[in-house]
Amino acid sequence: MSSPEKKPFHVPHQLVILFAIAVLATLATYVVPAGTYNTVTVNGRKVIDATTFHYIAQTPVSPWQAFLALPGGFTKQVGIIAMIMMIAGAISIINETKCIDASIGRLVSKYKNNLYVIIPLLLGVFTLLGAMGINTPIIAFVPVALILNRSLGGDAMLGVSLVLMGLICGLGGGAFCTSSTAVAQNLVGLPAFTGWPLRIAASVVLWIVGSMFLIAYARKIRKDPTASFMYGAEDALPETPVEDVELTPRRALALVAFIVGFVFVVWGATHGWKVSDALPAVFMATAIVCGAICGFSPDKMAKDFVKGARTMASAAVVVAFATGINTILSSGHIVHTIVHALASLFTGTSTYVSALGMYISNLLINLVLCSSSSQATTVIPIFSGVGQVLGLTQQVVVQTFNFGDAFTNLVTPVSSVLMASLGIAGVSLDRWYRFAWKWLGVFMLIGGVFVVIGVATNYGPF
Numbered sequence: 001m002s003s004p005e006k007k008p009f010h011v012p013h014q015l016v017i018l019f020a021i022a023v024l025a026t027l028a029t030y031v032v033p034a035g036t037y038n039t040v041t042v043n044g045r046k047v048i049d050a051t052t053f054h055y056i057a058q059t060p061v062s063p064w065q066a067f068l069a070l071p072g073g074f075t076k077q078v079g080i081i082a083m084i085m086m087i088a089g090a091i092s093i094i095n096e097t098k099c100i101d102a103s104i105g106r107l108v109s110k111y112k113n114n115l116y117v118i119i120p121l122l123l124g125v126f127t128l129l130g131a132m133g134i135n136t137p138i139i140a141f142v143p144v145a146l147i148l149n150r151s152l153g154g155d156a157m158l159g160v161s162l163v164l165m166g167l168i169c170g171l172g173g174g175a176f177c178t179s180s181t182a183v184a185q186n187l188v189g190l191p192a193f194t195g196w197p198l199r200i201a202a203s204v205v206l207w208i209v210g211s212m213f214l215i216a217y218a219r220k221i222r223k224d225p226t227a228s229f230m231y232g233a234e235d236a237l238p239e240t241p242v243e244d245v246e247l248t249p250r251r252a253l254a255l256v257a258f259i260v261g262f263v264f265v266v267w268g269a270t271h272g273w274k275v276s277d278a279l280p281a282v283f284m285a286t287a288i289v290c291g292a293i294c295g296f297s298p299d300k301m302a303k304d305f306v307k308g309a310r311t312m313a314s315a316a317v318v319v320a321f322a323t324g325i326n327t328i329l330s331s332g333h334i335v336h337t338i339v340h341a342l343a344s345l346f347t348g349t350s351t352y353v354s355a356l357g358m359y360i361s362n363l364l365i366n367l368v369l370c371s372s373s374s375q376a377t378t379v380i381p382i383f384s385g386v387g388q389v390l391g392l393t394q395q396v397v398v399q400t401f402n403f404g405d406a407f408t409n410l411v412t413p414v415s416s417v418l419m420a421s422l423g424i425a426g427v428s429l430d431r432w433y434r435f436a437w438k439w440l441g442v443f444m445l446i447g448g449v450f451v452v453i454g455v456a457t458n459y460g461p462f
Contacts, residue, residue, distance in 0.1 A: 029332025092308020130170020261286025362404020
């Protein structure tokens with residue numbers, strides 16, 4: 001008698017994971033002693049006084065209170081949720097103008113026969129998009145990269161890597177990412193996008209190293225096609241090839257409008273604008289201008305906006321649930337107890353060890369909770385307190401989150417961007433792992449170096 005066939009293990013949906021965490025958090029309020037730190041005001045900002053932790057009476061959260069906390073996350077994070085959805089809608093309109101596609105096509109047509117020029121240029125474009133926080137929409141560029149990749153003599157692995165590696169180079173630094181850096185900085189009370197020089201430097205180093213990896217791989221498979229990680233597998237392109245997009249005067253003007261709009265966003269965000277209101281407003285205005293330049297009707301722009309915003313519905317629910325978990329922990333008065341316990345792990349160690357510990361923790365957390373906004377709302381409030389207790393600046397805390405949030409997006413099956421991109425390229429997950437693990441390891445080492453630099457330079461403000 002044959003044994004029953006075993007069902008393959010699959011990673012549960014993010015909401016299932018978050019619900020399980022919420023259950024554990026609720027149970028923890030019955031087990032973990034309640035405690036608190038007193039707060040003091042420093043430069044107009046409330047911070048934890050590291051010397052004042054004390055235990056208080058237990059305040060366990062009932063199952064009904066826990067259920068109320070999960071939908072309650074929507075009202076608490078309405079600003080962040082609105083920001084995410086509106087920016088996604090605006091980016092959808094800009095993507096429909098094809099102004100970015102056309103600019104990439106122009107670069108490739110000029111330098112397609114020089115690997116030492118075209119690979120850094122292409123990777124640089126996707127790094128720039130990643131640094132600007134264009135995350136999920138970057139999936140749309142995978143078919144373009146695959147077709148352009150054929151002129152480089154590469155394989156599907158090289159084509160999809162240009163997009164995914166570039167995205168991670170940009171997100172790792174996170175200089176101007178609205179869904180990660182801006183959200184995290186807002187949670188810890190920092191002006192949006194401050195501290196950008198170190199973040200840009202990190203993305204540049206990652207871009208240089210990534211270019212070296214991809215140039216070496218392209219040369220290797222040009223010389224010996226059997227050395228390709230796709231050898232023996234179908235190098236599948238999308239069924240409907242993406243047409244070559246012409247850089248028309250309208251698209252060129254729309255691209256200029258997009259760049260001007262983004263520069264305005266960065267300027268305003270670093271000069272005291274309220275991120276949740278101002279950023280989506282400027283993105284919306286920029287999208288309308290770009291759409292109008294390209295002759296889009298109001299109806300088309302409205303439909304494109306709704307299409308883009310709709311893609312963020314699940315992210316909005318995840319943000320709300322993650323916030324609900326924090327509400328449960330706060331209501332049970334165990335957040336400060338957790339902060340105190342984490343801080344105690346590093347007692348007698350240097351700030352370098354504690355910062356690297358946060359970095360490693362974020363790398364692991366991101367394996368199962370890879371939404372930037374939801375991860376920020378889950379871990380930043382805790383690690384912010386640990387940073388205060390241990391004497392780390394909040395910019396260092398945010399950067400440990402940025403690196404952790406970005407790098408393991410390259411390996412976690414929970415990442416919709418990773419799985420969609422590999423699916424379009426016809427690259428299996430096991431082949432991707434065999435290809436990516438070496439340079440991913442180097443990327444993580446680089447991230448650790450920049451964390452150390454941040455501690456050594458007292459990376460600020462705060």
